[in-house]
Amino acid sequence: MARTDHRTPNVAGLRPRSKLVHGGIRRSGFDETSEALFQTSGYVYGSAEEAEHAFANDGSRHVYSRFRNPTTAMFEDRLAEYEGAEWAYATTTGMAAVHAALWCNLRHGDRIVAPRSLFISCYWVIKELSARFGVEAVFVDGTDLAQWETALSKPTQAVFLETPSNPGLEVVDLRAVSALAHKAGAKVVVDNAFATPVLQRPFEMGADVVVYSATKHIDGQGRCLGGVILTNDKKYGAEVIHPYLRHTGPTISPFNAWILLKGLETLELRVAAQSASALKVAEFLEGHAKVERVLYPGLVSHPQHDLVRSQMTGGGTMLSIFLKGGKAEAFRALNDLGMVMISNNLGDAKSLITHPDTTTHSKLTPEEKVAANITPNLLRLSVGLEDAQDIIEDLDRALAAI
Numbered sequence: 001m002a003r004t005d006h007r008t009p010n011v012a013g014l015r016p017r018s019k020l021v022h023g024g025i026r027r028s029g030f031d032e033t034s035e036a037l038f039q040t041s042g043y044v045y046g047s048a049e050e051a052e053h054a055f056a057n058d059g060s061r062h063v064y065s066r067f068r069n070p071t072t073a074m075f076e077d078r079l080a081e082y083e084g085a086e087w088a089y090a091t092t093t094g095m096a097a098v099h100a101a102l103w104c105n106l107r108h109g110d111r112i113v114a115p116r117s118l119f120i121s122c123y124w125v126i127k128e129l130s131a132r133f134g135v136e137a138v139f140v141d142g143t144d145l146a147q148w149e150t151a152l153s154k155p156t157q158a159v160f161l162e163t164p165s166n167p168g169l170e171v172v173d174l175r176a177v178s179a180l181a182h183k184a185g186a187k188v189v190v191d192n193a194f195a196t197p198v199l200q201r202p203f204e205m206g207a208d209v210v211v212y213s214a215t216k217h218i219d220g221q222g223r224c225l226g227g228v229i230l231t232n233d234k235k236y237g238a239e240v241i242h243p244y245l246r247h248t249g250p251t252i253s254p255f256n257a258w259i260l261l262k263g264l265e266t267l268e269l270r271v272a273a274q275s276a277s278a279l280k281v282a283e284f285l286e287g288h289a290k291v292e293r294v295l296y297p298g299l300v301s302h303p304q305h306d307l308v309r310s311q312m313t314g315g316g317t318m319l320s321i322f323l324k325g326g327k328a329e330a331f332r333a334l335n336d337l338g339m340v341m342i343s344n345n346l347g348d349a350k351s352l353i354t355h356p357d358t359t360t361h362s363k364l365t366p367e368e369k370v371a372a373n374i375t376p377n378l379l380r381l382s383v384g385l386e387d388a389q390d391i392i393e394d395l396d397r398a399l400a401a402i
């Protein structure tokens, strides 16, 4: 990194973790160490000619924070550098990112294919909006390549998937599904919220667009909502995604972008530590007398462990715990926890646990719950940054109370 570049450091030659600390920086004339927060909606011009020039040369300077803001741009560029993407756009929430990444490119008569095991709002955005706007939505078992092959045997415009999925922890074969999708003419949109950019790199396996709920691990400290859309397809970014976002306006606030920008500095360290603890917790729960089954991508017992190893570099921070019993046992365990907090958020420094059947996925029909593996005895655990032994002891106490 050349010293002369201190206002706009060139991080191209740095290793990924260093990019999370120095990427995207544009220092102001004050030469601040920490990234500046430009909490402004608009920008002023020195003359009418300057304003005219700014609008004629789209993107040459800041004109309005719905389009671009210097703090937001630092966050977008830092994540793009880390992810290996040409283009990134930050949004108010993860759902704003999912919605825009799909609907920027769908028209009446189009087709979209997705797995049944999805976060409920992702499922809603596909199922409900497709029905409303005349798009055919086809849902498959995301773990079954034959079903993908059949569904993608017709021309299709979009494939959307989460891998691992929330909360089923189903893993989709990114390479195989991307190849099938491209043959059908579809853009592949991958929600990488559970795996994080630290543990999985969807662009290297064929994804066209990657989306995040930055609310989760990117902030990782429960402070704000946010989302990001990334793509390596510059033309698709510039001509399809960018105008859709610019005119529909799901733009993140500069303050939230600043929080997420600072969150990126510690992302790799946090995810590595949380993932290592999650493996210890999963190993402890596997075979526990009160536990029917633990699903964790990092365990050899995960039904798709070989696929996990071929596309992720760690098991992640999320566990699905199926208790022996049903709702009563699940509630009893939740109510006896001390340090682990009952919360439907995830990816946080604090360990958080929820009962998807009665919270995040409660609006699914009984049939949809069966298809997504949401059962009354399921608890979804997000492993935080505490000492793994404290998490294990808390869970052990709560399980003993059942």
Ligand SMILES: Cc1ncc(COP(=O)(O)O)c(C=O)c1O
Pocket: 093, 094, 095, 096, 098, 119, 121, 122, 162, 166, 191, 193, 194, 212, 213, 214, 215, 216, 225, 226, 227
């Ligand atoms: C996989 C996945 N995608 C998208 C979202 C939505 O993110 P947000 O709450 O930031 O809108 C979530 C939230 O839990 C999620 O788990």
